Amino acid sequence: MNKRIQQNVMIKGTKDGFMLHLDDSCSFSELLKELEVKLSANYQFQENDPSISVKVHTGNRYLDEQQEEKIKEVIHKKKKLFVVEMISNVLTKDEAKRWKDENQVTTVTKVIRSGQVFEVPGDLLLIGDVNPDGTVRAGGNIYIMGQLKGIAHAGYKGNNEAIIAASVMKPAQLRIAGQVNLSPDQYSKWGHDLECAFMDEEENIIIEKLQVLKKYRPNLNRLEGGL
Amino acid sequence: MGEAIVITSGKGGVGKTTTSANLGTSLALLGKKVCLIDTDIGLRNLDVIMGLENRIIYDLVDVVEGRCKIHQALIKDKHFEDLLYLLPAPQNSDKTVVNEEQMRKLISDMKPDYDYVIIDCPAGIEQGFRNAIAGADKAIIVTTAERPAVRDADRIIGLLEKEEHIEPPQLIINRIRGHLLHEDEEMDIDGVADFLKIDLIGVIPDDDQVIVAANKKEPIAYNPDNRVSLAYRNIARRILGESVPLTPIGSEPKGFMSKLKKFFSVR
Numbered sequence: 126m127n128k129r130i131q132q133n134v135m136i137k138g139t140k141d142g143f144m145l146h147l148d149d150s151c152s153f154s155e156l157l158k159e160l161e162v163k164l165s166a167n168y169q170f171q172e173n174d175p176s177i178s179v180k181v182h183t184g185n186r187y188l189d190e191q192q193e194e195k196i197k198e199v200i201h202k203k204k205k206l207f208v209v210e211m212i213s214n215v216l217t218k219d220e221a222k223r224w225k226d227e228n229q230v231t232t233v234t235k236v237i238r239s240g241q242v243f244e245v246p247g248d249l250l251l252i253g254d255v256n257p258d259g260t261v262r263a264g265g266n267i268y269i270m271g272q273l274k275g276i277a278h279a280g281y282k283g284n285n286e287a288i289i290a291a292s293v294m295k296p297a298q299l300r301i302a303g304q305v306n307l308s309p310d311q312y313s314k315w316g317h318d319l320e321c322a323f324m325d326e327e328e329n330i331i332i333e334k335l336q337v338l339k340k341y342r343p344n345l346n347r348l349e350g351g352l
Numbered sequence: 353m354g355e356a357i358v359i360t361s362g363k364g365g366v367g368k369t370t371t372s373a374n375l376g377t378s379l380a381l382l383g384k385k386v387c388l389i390d391t392d393i394g395l396r397n398l399d400v401i402m403g404l405e406n407r408i409i410y411d412l413v414d415v416v417e418g419r420c421k422i423h424q425a426l427i428k429d430k431h432f433e434d435l436l437y438l439l440p441a442p443q444n445s446d447k448t449v450v451n452e453e454q455m456r457k458l459i460s461d462m463k464p465d466y467d468y469v470i471i472d473c474p475a476g477i478e479q480g481f482r483n484a485i486a487g488a489d490k491a492i493i494v495t496t497a498e499r500p501a502v503r504d505a506d507r508i509i510g511l512l513e514k515e516e517h518i519e520p521p522q523l524i525i526n527r528i529r530g531h532l533l534h535e536d537e538e539m540d541i542d543g544v545a546d547f548l549k550i551d552l553i554g555v556i557p558d559d560d561q562v563i564v565a566a567n568k569k570e571p572i573a574y575n576p577d578n579r580v581s582l583a584y585r586n587i588a589r590r591i592l593g594e595s596v597p598l599t600p601i602g603s604e605p606k607g608f609m610s611k612l613k614k615f616f617s618v619r
Binding site: 236238239240241253254256257258259 | 503504506507509510511513547549
C-alpha cells in the first residue's frame, strides 16, 4: 500500500516551489485521498514561513473544473501552499478548438463596409477592402490584400506582438492591443502601398514599409528551410 | 412572375424618388407593366413627381390593413393604357404602422400581375428601410459622387448583402457634373464604382430640366431629347438584360462657338 501511494502522488521541489506530479492511471477519489495523506504527512508549517507556490501536473488525466477545484481545496488546506498552475497533457475538444482558432489564419473575400464590424479570434487574411467606418478586429495579425480605409484592430485581446499589413494603408485608425494610432488629416494621393504597422518597445504604433517587418517580427516567418 | 426592385440610397436627397419615377416610366415606355410603390409613409412625394397626387383615394396602409383591395388603391398613369400604376403612401401615418411581413405579402401578391414592381425606399436605415427591402428581389443603390452620399451607400450595401433574398445590389450614380470631373473636386465615376465594388448600371448627368419636369408633374423620361431621359431609358434597357454601353459624360464645351456648334448638332 505504501508503495502505491508513492507512485500516485509525487512531490518534487524546484527553486520556485513544489511540483506535484499526479498519476493518471488511478481513480480520482483514490488520488484525492492519497494527496491528502501525502500532504498531511509532510512538514508542519510555522506561522511566519513564506508561502510556497505549487504547480500541479496531472499527466494524461483530464480534470473538469470541479475536480480541479477539489484538488486545489485539498492543497490549500495546508496553509502556505497555493496552486499557481495546473498543467495537463490533455485538452477538451472545445479548448483545442479555441486554441486552434486563436492560432489559425481566417481567410475571407469580402468588402467590410461602413458600419460593419468583422472579428476573428486568430489571424485575419482579408481579400478585399475595409471601407471608412468599417472595422476589422483580430486576436492575432491582420493582413489586408486591398485598401485599408477604415479601422483595423490587431491583437485585440492584448497581444502587443500583433501586426497589421495592407496593400494600401490609408486607415482611419490603427489599433494594436490597447494602443490607438489616429490617421493624419490628409493622405497623399500616392505612396502608402505595402505598409505595415506594429508596436515598438515603448508601445508606440509604428507605420513602416513592409520590408522592415523581417527585422522587428522575425517570428512571423513560418517557412522552415527553403531560401 | 415579375421582379420587385427596391430603389434605395441611405442618404436623403440623392434622387431615389426621381429615379423610381423615371425608371418606372422608362420601363413602361418599353412596354413593360410596372407598379411603383411609395414606401415613404408620412413623407410621400412619388405621387407628386408622377403628377398623380390629386387622385389618391386609398393608400399603402389601407391595403395592408385590409380596408381596401389592392386594385382600389392603385392609381393608373394616364400616359399609358394599362402599363403604369402607383401605390401611394399615406401622408398622415408613420413608418411603424407597417411591418416587414405585411410588405412581403403585399409584394408577393402583386408580382404575378406586373413585370416590375418598383419600390421607392425612404431615407435612413430604420423601419421604413426594412419595410421597403422586405419584399424585394433586387436592389438599386442611388448615390451622388459626394463623399457623404457614397459613405451612406456603402453602409446600405453592407445591410443589403446580409439579406439573402436580394441579389447583389447595382449602382446608379446620379447628378454627375461634367465640369467638376476634370477639376478633381468630385470623386469621379470610376472612383465611386471602385470604392463601392458593386456593378454600375447607370450614370445620370446633372440637368436643370429634371427639376423643371418635376414641377411640371411629368417625369423627365417622357422627354425623348433630354440626356437625363436617355440615361434612364438606357438603365431600363439594362434592367431588361440588353447590353447598352455607358454614355461618357465629359465636360461641357467651354467657348461660345463650341456651345453654338453643340446647340446645332443636337438631334
